[in-house]
Amino acid sequence: xxxxxxxxxxxxxxxxxxxxxxxxQNLNHDAMYWYRQDPGQGLxxxxxxxxxxxxxxxxxxxGYSVSREKKESFPLTVxxxxxxxxxxxxxxxxxxxxxxxxxxxxxxxxxxx
Amino acid sequence: xxxxxxxxxxxxxxxxxxAVIKCTYSDSASNYFxxxxxxLGKRPQLIIDIRSNVGEKKDQRIAVTLNKTAKHFSxxxxxxxxxxxxxxxxxxxxxxxxxxxxxxxxxxxxLSVSS
Numbered sequence: 001x002x003x004x005x006x007x008x009x010x011x012x013x014x015x016x017x018x019x020x021x022x023x024x025q026n027l028n029h030d031a032m033y034w035y036r037q038d039p040g041q042g043l044x045x046x047x048x049x050x051x052x053x054x055x056x057x058x059x060x061x062x063g064y065s066v067s068r069e070k071k072e073s074f075p076l077t078v079x080x081x082x083x084x085x086x087x088x089x090x091x092x093x094x095x096x097x098x099x100x101x102x103x104x105x106x107x108x109x110x111x112x113x
Numbered sequence: 114x115x116x117x118x119x120x121x122x123x124x125x126x127x128x129x130x131x132a133v134i135k136c137t138y139s140d141s142a143s144n145y146f147x148x149x150x151x152x153l154g155k156r157p158q159l160i161i162d163i164r165s166n167v168g169e170k171k172d173q174r175i176a177v178t179l180n181k182t183a184k185h186f187s188x189x190x191x192x193x194x195x196x197x198x199x200x201x202x203x204x205x206x207x208x209x210x211x212x213x214x215x216x217x218x219x220x221x222x223x224l225s226v227s228s
Contacts, residue, residue: 033215040122042202042220043157058215059114090156099145099164099206102216104156 003027006091006105013078013085013112021076021108023091029103030096032074036060037088037107046089049074050096078110086112115140117205119219126193128228136203136219137185145206146179146186147216152199160201161188193226200224 004025013019023032031050035043045058049068063082068074074093078085088109092102116139126132138146147162163170163177163186170177174193179186190197200223204216 031215035218040220042119043204043218045215045217048215056215059217099162101147101159101162104158106156 004091004093004103004105006108008108009106011108011110013110015112016080018077018079019110021078021089021110023074023076023105024072025093026072027093027103029093030071031094032068033092033102034066034074034076035090035092037090043090046076085110115143115205115207115217117203117217117219119203119222121222122220123223125225125227128193128195128226130193132190132193132197132224134188134201134203134222135185136187138205139184140205141184143205143207146177147204148177148188149202149204150199151202157202195226195228198224198226
């Protein structure tokens with residue numbers, strides 16, 4: 001289960017506050033991804049990054065922001081503009097050549113109080 | 114953009130029976146179709162994948178078939194065991210001219226295998 005880590009495992013936030021979820025990988029992968037998982041909704045793509053200093057919006061990017069300053073790190077900020085942020089957030093990484101497996105982190109469960 | 118539909122949402126089988134999960138995708142330019150298994154409280158893990166130049170792939174008790182003309186692909190699990198109980202997700206790659214191997218996932222199928 002090593003290689004890609006997320007912290008914290010559980011996170012509580014008050015309404016109106018921004019919060020940043022951490023994702024780190026030591027697999028030397030170029031590409032990193034953020035997904036949101038809600039019951040019955042599958043995994044929905046928030047943002048992805050192919051290389052350092054570059055990232056693209058996924059299907060549900062509104063209310064979220066990311067940065068990719070280092071190859072190993074891809075933090076996700078959930079802003080106060082996200083209307084329904086309570087969810088399970090999964091980070092993943094992969095190589096960026098051809099068709100390759102995405103390796104997932106253990107996830108962060110965010111609850112807005 | 115790409116859309117992936119997955120059916121059924123829940124599937125209950127007896128141990129030893131076969132299970133089939135079906136997915137359809139909308140963008141004919143998609144060319145990579147993985148399947149992930151997520152056990153309760155754990156992260157998703159790849160169990161099998163298929164590329165657009167292949168019609169079928171098998172790995173022990175699991176197999177995947179792809180029909181590019183009809184834009185659908187299926188997961189087949191034979192001789193099911195209780196440890197196969199999990200949520201299964203299909204996915205399709207975003208078209209290569211947009212995003213390489215970024216994936217769009219189906220909503221998942223909860224498979225329950227009773228002994």
